[in-house]
Amino acid sequence: MKRIAILGGGAAGLCCAVDLLRQTAGRASVTIFEQNSRVGKKLLATGNGRCNLTNLGASPVSYPPAQRAFVTPALTRFSPEKILDFFASLSLFTHADGEGRVYPLSNQAAGVLDALRLECTRLGADVRCDTAVSGIRPKNGRFFVGGEPFDFVVLALGGKAAVKGFQGYDLLSQLSIPCGKTAPGLVKLTTADPLVKSLKGIRAAASLRLILDGREAMKETGELQFTDGALSGIAVMNLSSCYARQMLQKKTEAQIEADFVPSMTKDALRRALSAIAKTGQRQLCEDLLSGFVPKRLGMALLKAAGLRADAPTAGLSGAQLETLCALCKAYRFPVTGAGSFADAQVTVGGAARTAVNASTLESKQYQNLYLCGELLDVDGPCGGFNLQWAFASARLCASSIAEKLV
Ligand SMILES: Cc1cc2nc3c(=O)[nH]c(=O)nc-3n(C[C@H](O)[C@H](O)[C@H](O)COP(=O)(O)OP(=O)(O)OC[C@H]3O[C@@H](n4cnc5c(N)ncnc54)[C@H](O)[C@@H]3O)c2cc1C
Structure with missing residues (x-):
């Protein structure tokens, strides 16, 4: 009977435990070490309590270019369909x-957690909550966790996002497993633009570009949410991970460029505004944009264009209309930073991908030591891609271990 320790009872750890117990029936025991008083606490918060557990479109190209080759074996073997079968x-x-x-x-994240948790119990996993692991000692081909020997260890410790006092990277450093710098991902981006203050609480459809050092780094379309001194919403959160990756490499000037009327070209918008002004249908500037963008946003854009709300639209010059259109189509918010790990949904960075074999997720330094989930330097966009990675990588670890035990 081989002894397997899984460190971390989150999405990846629980999934790995179920798969391992199923595949090794009677040949291995599984012990889960979880620092919290219960397993899967973060899972309960996912998808606003609904748990967006995967995305049918998830494939290696859903992840940042530098991560694609690494995630390919796990995602090919454990595609979203396979995760749903599971x-x-x-x-x-x-x-x-x-x-x-x-x-x-059920639209309840608790249902996903129950599915994993109950199967772990039914299959006989030894689940130890309130047990934070602070050290792993490799000795003579085995690993000692809290003084107990194990033949295999799976590190499923997660990351720093929405976690207080994360110790996972200390464990990696004890084992000399390389770990890069980390930053909050899928998080709001802060800006000092005065427009944002006046727009707190507004949501607007927009096409967004992340501009780094004057060049487009990434594009997203979706709902832009204005919060206190920050831009948020799914599109911004997706851009934030790209921003984080860049900032980890080199501090760079960053802007979010918003196109608030993405369905029209600039010329078409100018023609439409000019026609509205000519017909006198909207006599005051304050009403000019209300057919295109939310009222408060329209007022803020007018102000940014230097136009008075009570000015007559009939008196607008071509140059004034041009300035207004330019702002509607490409308003640039300077990015001053990002939200904290407490606000973030994922960790950008983590255990070096080069530290493990992508086809098995076994450590290159230690035989029988595996890494999975958010602990690794892999992060996907919003929409189920991070749990897809957690589950697929966990199942790859489980299968790699089970294949050794045949
Ligand atoms: C608010 C929020 C919403 C999200 N919504 C979604 C969503 O809808 N869809 C999606 O795909 N992704 C979502 N994510 C991301 C997703 O939750 C994570 O990517 C995923 O949980 C990672 O799984 P994991 O098992 O690697 O890590 P975790 O789920 O974080 O599990 C790691 C576990 O290890 C434990 N642990 C850590 N250190 C130790 C230690 N030293 N000793 C013992 N135990 C330890 C932790 O307590 C934790 O239980 C969301 C994240 C947040 C914060």
């Missing part, structure tokens, strides 16, 4: 929305 085998059934985001039929 959950169906745990009596957890799902539905997908128009963007491929998959949720449990």
